[in-house]
Amino acid sequence: MLLRENLLQGKRKYLSGFILLLSISLICVAFTMSGSEDFDIARREVLLRKIGHELLLQSGDSTSRVLPVKKMAENEYRVSFENAFTFQPEVLVNTTQRVLANDPLAANYVVNVLNCADGSVAYGYAIAQNKKDDIITCKGRKQPVACYMLNIKFKPAAITTAKNGYLLGALLLLAVVGFIFLKPVKQQKILTDLPGEHDAPSPDVPASPDTDVFTLGTMVFDAEARKLMINGTAIELTKTETRVLRIFALSPNEAIERSRLQKEIWEDDGVIVGRSLDMFISKLRKKLEADPNVKIAVIRGKGYKLKVA
Template sequence: MHLGQNLLLGKRKYLLGLILFLFVSVICVAFIMGGSDDFDISRREVLLRRIGHELLLQSGDSTSRVLPVKKIAENEYRITFENDLTFQPDSLVNTTRRLLAKDPLARDYVVNVLNCSNSSVAYGYAISKNTKDDIVTCMGRKQPKGCYMINVKFKPVGINTAKNGYLLGSLPFFSICWFSFFEIC
């Protein structure tokens, strides 16, 4: 009888070790699955250059360059131009909506057109996945020719949410395993 109890106690230790191992594995997988979306980020930068290109064409400029897109923060980019330009807010909004619809990570974003001289906001708008939350103003007013920079800030999505979801999802699994272990004891 004493040998049987020791054997059962030894099995409990292995069961506890297995449960702990599974819990740690689930947490590790959750953090590894976030991964890096380098391809999607590179694709986003190409789409931003395309926005700049189409804006220049709409301004009547087919020869000057869109300067390299700069990443100025984790989810914020700046489009700059070689020469002064003018733009129609309606066209800018429609162009960004159309092109950024091709970006799987761009659901919510804010676009600010800044004056080069003092970085004041000349025009801005916000686009949301839920179109009723869009903030678009001053449509139909052509902006004067000048030096402009376009900042596009994207709402962070995906990686942090996925990690938190897997972490929180693993907690009920761990609790069930923990309580079933104590029921066996």
């Protein structure tokens, strides 16, 4: 039994170590992905400024500034300009496609050219990863000189979805592993009470609060101490032996059904053991041989009876 307890403790330590290692790995993955995504977003803002810069150059303006890029919402940015300018829609479309080809997260996006005065859309188009889904119109119409802003909205990046998927998968794995390792703990504890060559009393296991002392012939059965006393000699009992004998001692000379014994001894632990009962009965019989007037008899078709003369 001691070996089984050591194995159980070792399994718990292994589980704790595994959970700790997996948790650390999750944290590292989360920070790594977050850092990588932050870098890509910062790089995207530089690319957007490059689009604004090339747009001014193509309109003949090499001196005015591209104002700081503003992040309007998640995956949405706005590029503003210091001075008014004109642009050719075809040139704008080609420039954004060429520059944003360097952004690994910009496979799908929508561009709207807004009028600064009222925010109305002067021109707009959509670029998709599948070129058949591109929406581009009126490419040949040059726009008048005015104050414009570029509003660019990207489809949520696949890396964000992947990151969430990885984290969710890892958490599910952690839950499954915890369930697999923790569920057998109670059952393994029950197995330590099953008969075997190493089955011996375990005095460090607390006794049930509703125990008592019984007189069985010339023997005294102390259920709390898990001992049979006869002529000053103590016979040690295991925890399960004590539970079996206590049921008999509460109803001496009465037939007790086998199903009742199994139910009262093992059902509370979640497992009903079959032939193990016969082995405990056999062991108890040997320990009761100290008094020939006390024995456990088989009642065919019913169960057992503790006969006390």
